[in-house]
Amino acid sequence: MIKAIVGANWGDEGKGKLxxxxxxxxxxxxxxxxxxNAGHTIINDYGKFALHMLPSGVFYDHTVNVIGNGVALNIPSFISELRELEEKGIKPKLVVSDRAQIVMSYHVRFDELEEARLGKAQFGSTKSGIAPFYSDKYAKTGFQVSELFNDAWLDSKIDRIIDQKNALMVHLYNQAPLTKEAILRELHEYRDLIKPYVVDVFNLLDDMQKQGKTILLEGQLGALRDPDFGIYPYSTSSTTLAYYGSIGAGLPKAIDEVWAVTKAYSSCVGSGPFVAEIFGEEADQLRRLGGDAGEFGATTGRPRRVGYFDAVATRYGCKVQGATHVALTNIDVLSYLDEINVVTGYEYEGVITQDFGAVSVLEKSTPVIKSFAGWNVDISDITDYDALPENCKAYIDALEQLIETPIALVSNGPKRSQIMNRR
Known part of the structure; x- marks a missing residue:
């Protein structure tokens, strides 16, 4: 059994909990x-954790946790998170694909410098080096983990790429040039740190799948940040879609279930069109109440932009993810409202549509709103879906019809136990 958990929206949907x-x-x-460049917040018996590099299964003794070949591997971040877990007595089984590629310190620096150069036109990067990393990967100037163990190869490769890097560093950004010695030293440090975890993940997962193991593919960000089907150029630099998962994991097999995660309202961190966005005190109240610690980015700490549930964006997100099931999170957050608004369409130049269009159209679109009665009672302690208030269940029924994908799980709080089967 192969399952994928992915986001239906802009990210921050609650994938880590699921x-x-x-x-x-x-x-x-x-x-x-x-x-x-993004984080999954996990709350369990060990405490509260914001995982940025590690898979969300690291808290279980029986699981093998894998960094696949499609990941932008930040080795210092990987080691830092691992040590934080170990300090709390958590010793996960972790492996890293020998085909994963490495985020270098100069990737982070290029990311920072480019955002500064763009000024007001910047894309809202987390400045984690992701765009420069993936640029190098596809330009074939990045470093694969397997290359760390061949000094002659590294020496030759640095000679091949350093002039290109310094053309940007010196002549575009007016910074001091990179040196071969510093790059080689960094690579050697990374080799020593990551060596205990490196395996041939392709063959490992192939064996696991043949043995009938259940394999869970964990996506980052959401469908609307995908560089092909999302709000490009306000997107991330790797595909966020489920059906890339089997390739990025190193497991080119069919996926049995795709779980798309969406909140009961909308939120996002970063720039780009956000038709459902609300502002002022209405937004501040939702942001304060959202989730366990409010709507603030797990990686950046930035206040998330928030808005009404966007049925247009979510229906589209579920479709491009190929979702077989939906998990609806944060339904408890809306309990303070007497009336709950939902975006059911977009209006552009006098025409109403239910299609999620190009960025140039989205930026000038306005929301078409439908209101639903609220339930105005705390539901965070309810464990049986049937026990939810009738207005709450009616709201969920309406969302399911609008997004045209079955909502199978409903989460009413940040803890593991706060989740209900609907089917």
Whole structure:
């Protein structure tokens, strides 16, 4: 059985919690794309954790946790998170693909410098080096983990790429040039840190799948940040879609279930069109109440932009993810409202549509709103879906019809136990 957990929206949907819950019945959890530019918040018996590099299954003794070949591997971040877990007595089984590529310190520096150069036109990068990393990967100037163990190869490769890097560093950004010695020293440090975890993940996962193990693919960010189907150029640099998961994991097999995660309202960190966005005190109140610690980015700490549930964006997100099931999170957050608004369409130049269009159209679109009655009672202690208030269930029924994908799980709080089966 191969399952994928991915985001239906802009990221920050609650995927980490769902992965943590599903890990209980899984054998392998694989991160298949992205890097430490986003975070999954996990709350369990050990405490509260914001994971940026590690898979969300690291809290279980029985799971193997994998960094796949599609990941932007930030080795210092990987080691730092691992040590934080070990300090609390958590010793996960972790492996890293020998085909994963490495985020270098100069990737982070290029990211910072480019955002500064762009000024007001910047893309809202987390400045984690992700765009420069993936640029290097596809330009074939990046470093694969397997290359760390061949000094002659590294020496030759640095000679091949350093002039290109310094053309940017010196002549575009007016910074001091990179040196071969510093790059080689960094690579050697990374080799020593990551060596105990490096395996041939392709063959490992192939064997696991043949043995009938349950493999969970953990996505980062959401469908609307995908560079092809999202709000490009306000996107990330790796594909966020489930069906890339089997490639980015190193497991080119069919996926049995795709779980798309969406909140009961909208939120996002970063720039780009956000038709459902609300502002002022209305937004501040939702942001304060959202989740366990409010709507602030797990990686950046930036206040998330928030808005009404966007059925247009979510329906589209579920479709491009190929979702077979939806998990709806943070339904408890809306309990303070007497009336709950939902975006059911977009209006552009006098025409109403239910299609999620190009960025140039989205930026000038306005929301079409439908209101639903609230339930105005705390539901965070409810464990049986049927026990939810009728207005709450009616709201969920309406969302399911609007997004045209079955909502199978409903989460009413940040803890593992706060999740209900709807089917």
């Amino acid at each position: 992965t943590d819950v599903f890990a209980h019945e899984s054998d392998v959890i694989v991160r298949f794309q992205g890097g430490n």
